[in-house]
Amino acid sequence: MMKNLLLVVTFLAIGFTGFAQKNGVISGKITDLDGNFSLPGATIKLNVGNKYTVSDQIGDFEFLNVPAGNYTVEVLYIGYQTQTQEISVEEGKTAVINFKLSSGSENLSEVVVIGDRMKGQTKALNQQKNNRNITNVISSDQVGRFPDSNIGDALKRVPGITMQNDQGEARNIIVRGLAPTLNSVTINGDRIPSAEGDNRNVQMDLIPSDMISTIEVNKTLTPDMDADAIGGSVNLITRATPNGERISATLSGGYNPIREKALYTGGFVYGNRFLDNKFGVVVSGSYNNNDFGSDNIEAAWVKDDFGNVYVEESDIRKYDVQRIRRSASLAFDYKFNSNNTIFASAIYNWRDDRENRFKTSYTDIEAQYDANDRIIGYEGTLVKETKGGVDNNKNKNRRLEDQRVQNYSLRGEHLLTPKLDLDWSMNYATAREYRPEERYLEFEQEGLSMLEDLSDTKYPFITAIGEDPAGLELSNLSQNTDETKESEFGAKINIRFPFSIMPDQKGRIRTGLRVRLKDKERNNVFYAYEPIDGFETLADVPTSFFGSENFNPGVKYVPGVFASANFLGGLNLNNDGLFEREIDPSEFLAENYKAKENIFAGYVRWDQDLSTKLSMIAGFRIENTQIDYTGNRVLDEEELEGQITTTNSYTNVLPSVSFKYDASESLVLRAALTTALARPDYYALAPFVNNIASDSEIFAGNPNLDATLAYNADFMVENYFKSVGLLSGGIFYKRLNDFIYTYSDPAYTTDEFANDFPNQANPIPAGENWTFTQSRNGDKVDVYGFEVALQRQLDFLPGKFLKNFGIYVNYTFTESKAFGISDEDGNPRADVSLPKTAPHTFNGSLFWENKRFSARISTNFTSDYLDELGSEAFEDSYYDKQFFVDANASYKITKNLRLFVEGNNLSNQPLRYYQGISSRTKQLEFYQARYNFGVKFDF
Numbered sequence: 001m002m003k004n005l006l007l008v009v010t011f012l013a014i015g016f017t018g019f020a021q022k023n024g025v026i027s028g029k030i031t032d033l034d035g036n037f038s039l040p041g042a043t044i045k046l047n048v049g050n051k052y053t054v055s056d057q058i059g060d061f062e063f064l065n066v067p068a069g070n071y072t073v074e075v076l077y078i079g080y081q082t083q084t085q086e087i088s089v090e091e092g093k094t095a096v097i098n099f100k101l102s103s104g105s106e107n108l109s110e111v112v113v114i115g116d117r118m119k120g121q122t123k124a125l126n127q128q129k130n131n132r133n134i135t136n137v138i139s140s141d142q143v144g145r146f147p148d149s150n151i152g153d154a155l156k157r158v159p160g161i162t163m164q165n166d167q168g169e170a171r172n173i174i175v176r177g178l179a180p181t182l183n184s185v186t187i188n189g190d191r192i193p194s195a196e197g198d199n200r201n202v203q204m205d206l207i208p209s210d211m212i213s214t215i216e217v218n219k220t221l222t223p224d225m226d227a228d229a230i231g232g233s234v235n236l237i238t239r240a241t242p243n244g245e246r247i248s249a250t251l252s253g254g255y256n257p258i259r260e261k262a263l264y265t266g267g268f269v270y271g272n273r274f275l276d277n278k279f280g281v282v283v284s285g286s287y288n289n290n291d292f293g294s295d296n297i298e299a300a301w302v303k304d305d306f307g308n309v310y311v312e313e314s315d316i317r318k319y320d321v322q323r324i325r326r327s328a329s330l331a332f333d334y335k336f337n338s339n340n341t342i343f344a345s346a347i348y349n350w351r352d353d354r355e356n357r358f359k360t361s362y363t364d365i366e367a368q369y370d371a372n373d374r375i376i377g378y379e380g381t382l383v384k385e386t387k388g389g390v391d392n393n394k395n396k397n398r399r400l401e402d403q404r405v406q407n408y409s410l411r412g413e414h415l416l417t418p419k420l421d422l423d424w425s426m427n428y429a430t431a432r433e434y435r436p437e438e439r440y441l442e443f444e445q446e447g448l449s450m451l452e453d454l455s456d457t458k459y460p461f462i463t464a465i466g467e468d469p470a471g472l473e474l475s476n477l478s479q480n481t482d483e484t485k486e487s488e489f490g491a492k493i494n495i496r497f498p499f500s501i502m503p504d505q506k507g508r509i510r511t512g513l514r515v516r517l518k519d520k521e522r523n524n525v526f527y528a529y530e531p532i533d534g535f536e537t538l539a540d541v542p543t544s545f546f547g548s549e550n551f552n553p554g555v556k557y558v559p560g561v562f563a564s565a566n567f568l569g570g571l572n573l574n575n576d577g578l579f580e581r582e583i584d585p586s587e588f589l590a591e592n593y594k595a596k597e598n599i600f601a602g603y604v605r606w607d608q609d610l611s612t613k614l615s616m617i618a619g620f621r622i623e624n625t626q627i628d629y630t631g632n633r634v635l636d637e638e639e640l641e642g643q644i645t646t647t648n649s650y651t652n653v654l655p656s657v658s659f660k661y662d663a664s665e666s667l668v669l670r671a672a673l674t675t676a677l678a679r680p681d682y683y684a685l686a687p688f689v690n691n692i693a694s695d696s697e698i699f700a701g702n703p704n705l706d707a708t709l710a711y712n713a714d715f716m717v718e719n720y721f722k723s724v725g726l727l728s729g730g731i732f733y734k735r736l737n738d739f740i741y742t743y744s745d746p747a748y749t750t751d752e753f754a755n756d757f758p759n760q761a762n763p764i765p766a767g768e769n770w771t772f773t774q775s776r777n778g779d780k781v782d783v784y785g786f787e788v789a790l791q792r793q794l795d796f797l798p799g800k801f802l803k804n805f806g807i808y809v810n811y812t813f814t815e816s817k818a819f820g821i822s823d824e825d826g827n828p829r830a831d832v833s834l835p836k837t838a839p840h841t842f843n844g845s846l847f848w849e850n851k852r853f854s855a856r857i858s859t860n861f862t863s864d865y866l867d868e869l870g871s872e873a874f875e876d877s878y879y880d881k882q883f884f885v886d887a888n889a890s891y892k893i894t895k896n897l898r899l900f901v902e903g904n905n906l907s908n909q910p911l912r913y914y915q916g917i918s919s920r921t922k923q924l925e926f927y928q929a930r931y932n933f934g935v936k937f938d939f
Helices: 002-018 116-130 151-155 565-570 750-756
Strands: 023-032 043-046 052-054 060-067 069-076 083-089 094-096 099-101 105-107 110-112 135-139 161-166 169-175 184-187 212-218 233-238 246-256 261-274 279-303 309-337 340-369 375-389 399-417 420-453 461-465 473-498 507-522 525-531 543-546 560-563 579-583 593-609 614-635 639-662 667-678 689-692 697-700 708-721 725-737 740-748 770-777 780-793 805-819 840-849 853-862 865-868 877-879 882-892 897-904 911-915 921-926 930-938
Touching (some): 023 069, 043 060, 060 420, 083 094, 116 135, 151 161, 151 212, 279 911, 340 560, 740 750
Parallel strands (some): 023 094, 184 233
Antiparallel strands (some): 023 060, 043 052, 069 083, 105 110, 135 212, 212 233, 246 261, 261 279, 279 309, 279 921, 309 340, 340 399, 375 420, 399 420, 473 507, 525 579, 614 639, 639 667, 708 725, 853 882, 865 877, 877 911, 897 930, 911 921
């Protein structure tokens, strides 16, 4: 199939080269009046027929196959004044014409000047309006108007976007209610590998927001886009080379009340053009050092045979966290002539995440009954755990999570003839998460009486009677080093040429080939240690005490006494005279795997204007996926019986059609019928089998998982205001076939194992039932909903003061129904929604701005939703609703100097999960607010 498509591409290219010299080409660039900033998304029209085009990310445009002659060229841009110029085109030549637009929109007899505060929104709206698919676009200027330090926090402002948080920062992206594994993230169109160990998620809090020029959320796909994005594709566009010299810098400092620690941020940008403007370069860097923490309580609930519900395990946790982000990027382009340009870019993101965790656990809690089967008390084990790392310059007595993601790309754009242009690209990207010498030290005291106060199940409170540091005996001392690596090489080539079946209407065909070669490996190791002649109880070691004062979940929770982090980090575990070391395969053997995926794709995309108002995109994409996975077969958690290697190959044909109707200059209607897919998570496909006889459990991968295939229908209406704003609304529907969920069977038998794993030794004794857990394909899921959005400067209000107000609001409703999921007894579960589908999301922002001062208060709301399916409804885990309030303000001292102040999470919104019902807390974690103050230079 790929060879045939390549032949078609080659034939078409040769055919159009032969007779293309009779016409010419018009090309140019659109910038602001000073020529410093490119204007992407501009509409450029010729005065003959329905001939138009749109400027790209760097403001460039071109008209192919233009007959020789004289033309009037017109440029339209929301927020800027329309401009026209005359140009003459000669046969076989390229005519170059550039435009510099004046900001301000023509409104009857008056001109409303668009200041600096609106330019970012202007760029975003022009691109969004002229994109052929359904998108949301955010520019860096808009991101700067919100107090968002990373890309994840910036993305949660987009309609239909929900973010899952980690340590108070937005990390995993959910698009229109679809889980992170059903979405894709790219940099400049190239895929970002995942540093996660078991899935394909890209951690959005890894990339600083000031390193990105534009965020483009594609909610519908076109055939030239990678197909693995059912929910949506998020494209992060880095800074392009400027049209002249640009210097920008940011310095700020802040305060984290939860740990009374500081945060520091710095950033810079330098760009310029050289060699008679043929060579452009831009370099940028960012540094963020954030020292903070969180206060956490957790509970696991159980229901006994008599219907009593109580807590079988409870934690009180104190986290101390330091995150240091470093990011650097370099981009350049060289314009050989008006027909040939090459581009190169590189971005390197590096985050050190250091953490100490102090955890008090009340675990293995069992109810005590009287003769009438009534609970009269509880008994369990008290555990005191310190989590940290070795004492060196990297770990600094903390667990270090070293994450690095880098991407290098080279691409070219070439006009081969007046009727044929070609572009190509190659990229190499890697992601790595490295956790060296991570340490845990535990002391436990068994057989303690427990008191459970469940009068308020949102705040379950468990205490132990008889806690004694001398009675807390050493139960675990361990050190592990974990490493996950993923790399991807990608290459693609595309050609484009005019092709229209409608006289005097614009049409073109774009076709190309794509290859992606991926490798992923997880390689963990874990050691357990015993002191030869040393401490035996918590009373024998240096300790730290953490009281309940200012503990966010409530003063009744006391973290208590722990082995100090400095003591744990200072232990010389490599000294054989002090410690006995033993490898513990149960902690890592089943986790390690290797994965190879090769993806080959080809597509044909046909853009056709059916009239001056109605246009269409039709086409298809073919993707062939070849996988080669290796996992471990493990007996009783720690004995490696062997390795299992599986290979597979499958091909998907993915058609799509979309329409855009320009009802007027400001009103746009869009409709699309598309297909997309989502490949299973890496670890879900790994062919591992882990038999745990001591717990009568089996965990297994599933290399036979099918990719989830989606059929999508979308309709959107957008009305753009001349005064720079947007009112939009749309509906969507998705049918997901073969969606993936976690299956759990507590009554798994020896016969079932023999059927599922015919070539493996059967660990289940005859007559016994074990618990079996594996990822499996469900039947289907229906996802549907609607979204509305409004962003508008309220310049129609009376008086100068009121005219400076503006609003930014959006709301998304999502509903889902899943079919083909069974409970632990094999019965179909009814009324089950797709995990991670948030029914309601809302963003609201009210701002006031003039030439010098701006202030904004922003809110973000997400309703509760199912996060993970359990074996039954009682075990289901839910992500609770969240409501964030942020605020920021800035003051422009001079044309180039601005002061700003920011406050995040002013509502002290916690992260909360609940089990089964909303009143039953599973996890409750607080972060408090964060404040930042700084200065920004821009020359």
